[in-house]
Amino acid sequence: MPDRRPLIGGNWKMNTTRESAEALATAVVKGLAADVAETCDVALFPPFPYLQVVRQCVGSAPVQVGGQDVSGHEEGAFTGQTSARMLLDLGCTMTLVGHSERRHGLNESDEVLNRKVRMALASGLDVMLCVGETLEEREAGHSEQVVAKQVSAGLEGVTKADLERLSIAYEPVWAIGTGRTAAPEDAQSMHARIRADLENQYDARSATSVRIVYGGSVKPANADSILAQPDVDGGLIGGASLDAGGFLDIVRAAASVEAS
Numbered sequence: 001m002p003d004r005r006p007l008i009g010g011n012w013k014m015n016t017t018r019e020s021a022e023a024l025a026t027a028v029v030k031g032l033a034a035d036v037a038e039t040c041d042v043a044l045f046p047p048f049p050y051l052q053v054v055r056q057c058v059g060s061a062p063v064q065v066g067g068q069d070v071s072g073h074e075e076g077a078f079t080g081q082t083s084a085r086m087l088l089d090l091g092c093t094m095t096l097v098g099h100s101e102r103r104h105g106l107n108e109s110d111e112v113l114n115r116k117v118r119m120a121l122a123s124g125l126d127v128m129l130c131v132g133e134t135l136e137e138r139e140a141g142h143s144e145q146v147v148a149k150q151v152s153a154g155l156e157g158v159t160k161a162d163l164e165r166l167s168i169a170y171e172p173v174w175a176i177g178t179g180r181t182a183a184p185e186d187a188q189s190m191h192a193r194i195r196a197d198l199e200n201q202y203d204a205r206s207a208t209s210v211r212i213v214y215g216g217s218v219k220p221a222n223a224d225s226i227l228a229q230p231d232v233d234g235g236l237i238g239g240a241s242l243d244a245g246g247f248l249d250i251v252r253a254a255a256s257v258e259a260s
């Protein structure tokens, strides 16, 4: 993989309690071997109320903690939202933007998501921008156009310098939480297409540097074949990240692809 460290993120969604979040984070930190952490970046995205406790469990371990979402506004009268500054204040270094459960479940538009991306980057957070087509879009043969538009609109106004702190998660909506996974070759071909689009929007160097991770029912049993694809630079893991052992198996799979 050309100079791209793999990145494995665990999206806990609206799961865990204070106690189980603490136990899960502690188990991930304890089980993360030093040689694996040297090869693979790891990030946890717990629910907002448990960010602080998870951040404390992580301590100085090489695990990033991030928000599952962030506001596009700096501060003020935005009830229920969480600002980039608040995430940074808790020691978070990253945020997801545009997860399908927000993009489609809560109708967040490309414009709203672009605002979030720019606000998070300007504030100093790393961003993982999630994109992906629905089943209807896929069956209509529109996957590539849909994803290309989500990427270009999501990155509007993002500079080349800021792009260095951004990764893209390709998550076909029909594969999230359904047990269905894209075939490794299909994931590879979409990732290569996203990279080609980034080259047009930016340049070859930037396109080669951006990490594009895959998400959608990744588990220890299917991780190797997906992570082995040359343009797949890691994964965003939902359900399987709620089990520390399985999550760490996926992290190890990513590290061994990188080392091979």
Ligand code: PEP
Residues within 6 Å of the ligand: 011, 013, 099, 171, 175, 176, 177, 178, 179, 215, 216, 217, 218, 236, 237, 238, 239, 240
């Ligand atoms: C996700 O939440 O981003 C995800 C990919 O979920 P799952 O692994 O459960 O499909």
